[in-house]
Amino acid sequence: MPGVATGTLIFLIVGAVGVAVLVLALLGGELLHFGQPDIDGPVTTEAVAGFAGAFGFGGAVVNELLGGRTPGMLALAVAGGVVAAVPTAWAASRLGRAARDMPTDPTPTRADVVGALGLVVTPVPADGYGEVRVRVAGTPVKFNARADRPIPAGSQIFVVEALSDTSVHVETY
16 A cells, blocks of 8 residues: 555554454354353453454554654554543443343243234134234234134134144134
8 A cells, every 4th residue: 555654554454353353243253252161251352353443443543643654653553542442342342241131022932822812814614724813922923723613704812722833722702
């Protein structure tokens, strides 16, 4: 690269490596454990990647602004990189930990279907299966449905029993 100081080029490479590590941490974090125990310590992969990226790019900016061609100017560029890197590493660590510790709802099971209200989509015969649509955890889901007596399409139903993961026993509501 013509016109770019060697120090700036090195800082840019460090920043690019930091971004590459961050991408690997976000997309395939389990690949970076390499047999290490799963310890939740103060230094995470995201923090290291954030530090390296901000240090490299921050140092490159300061080096170019100062025209860093002397060791003193290079030392100021390193200091500028550290000033950019420390808060970035802290923020990356906090954001990564918040994403890992985010509470989620449990996955719905067959037991959650029992008692759900819904509508008959395809008529349910007395000796076969029809189709019903019920809400499970706020999401409309279709099930194959059996009933003791025929139920016409459009009827309101409730689920009496979950026969399998895809079929239910229903009665009119």
